[in-house]
Amino acid sequence: MSRVPDHTPAAAAVEHAAVIAALDAGDLAGVEAEHAATLVDTCPGCAALLADLGVLRAATAALPAAPRTRDYRLTDADAARLRPSAWRLFVGWLGAPQSTVRPLAGGLAALGIAGLLLSTTPGLFGQSAAAPSTMSAPLTAPGAAGATGGGAEGNPEPSAAASTAAGTGADAAATVEPGATSAPGTSGSTPRPAGVAVPAPSPAMVELPAPSPAMVALPAPSPAGVALPGPTGLATTRAVTGPAAAATPGPSGFAADAGAADAGAPDAASKAVPPEASQAQRNAALTPVSEPGGSDRSLPLALSLVLLASAIGLLAVNRLLRRRAHA
């Protein structure tokens, strides 16, 4: 059963008002315009609505405005009050769609990223930023190979015998045979990073009475080193008086290390400290306060982060202000 269209004006106003209004405004074309025209032809209410809309449109266009009763010119006081302050100018610059905020932020971000890359790339500031010094030290210690002598090459851990000796303290060190200090494969050949990340003196070393200058020169990098140097012996003498003194705290860390003496491995830290210096002075000289280049990297790293944060902040403020202005 088909529904009979209700052509009363009220129903037409509900059902076809939008179509008639669009037709009155001239917004319909093609099939829609034909459909609206059919409505006007067949529906008296639609025709009346169309006529009324036309009348109202003409009356609205002819509607006079109320006369102006105020002069809107600005006074000097108004102008002074409305002048933008420096802060307002700055905020306006930040929020302007065509200001230099975005290019500036882009430049800052590029600088920040470049700074981050440069400050974290190995080799650009003297040393790898990521590699710990204890890993690079064996590669950079020239005296290490010579100091190790033979069987203990590449063995960074002290031997069990040396550990035992270290645990016995000074007495144990004194009881070690002098010949054992130069014997390859013993604790005397234990490699140790030279000049880099030298640990603080072990308790065993601290407790040593420092009986001889050679003993004083020891950085005591490992417990094994404590036990090795005897109070007397040829190697000890050579270490103190000869050129091996320069290599005393070298890779092996032993003044009595003949291998180190022969290799003549230079160590700037130990060269800078006179033999008669105290243990604390030597430790201070040998123990780096920080990694070489570490402070050099931190500054560009911080600057890069600041640049990146500034760029992000500028962009965020620009977007926020533009959104507010648009709203």
Added chain:
Amino acid sequence: MDDPRPRSPEVVTRAASPDDATARRDHLLVERALGGDLAAFNQLVEAYQDLCHSLVTRMVPDPDQASDAVQEAFFSAYRNLRSYHGPSFRGWLTRIAINAAMDLQRARKRRPVSPYPELDDESWQPPAGSDSDPETIATTGERQRVLVAAMGAIAADQRTAIVLYDVEGYDYSEIAAMTGVSLGTVKSRIHRGRLALRALLADRMELFRS
């Protein structure tokens, strides 16, 4: 008088097409106003205050509020003169006035007041036409009064669209740009506004038909 704002010649250069005398005048006045010449800005105010007033009073039924909106529009124009990018100072100022009127209507929506105080004030009558026939004058006055009342009763966004389209003569795209809505929304507001007017004036349509 000190220069309150830095001059931006490139902005002013884009402001006007050189073949338009009004635009050239506006261009020069804007440039002088940017240089701190308040008199130049006041010349612009004198040139456009009637236009802004007539536009805003049609959008805002309350004459006092309409005057406040127009004044605020000129304040805003002076405050933001540096952001004027042309090409027409008239269009730029009209947009500011429309925004001021819309802001005021939003504020009225939040704080409702008497919707049409001039209806209670019998001393206010829309100006009659040039016809001196008393009956015609009375009919015209009554027609305008009821139409103004009906305009004040429809939704503000519909009234704004109708005023801009039917009275001010802007096209759909201009109105869409001015009011920040889509073109379809502008059409819909105009259609619905006219239908609302017709519904409000259904009992008084004889006034208009005659």
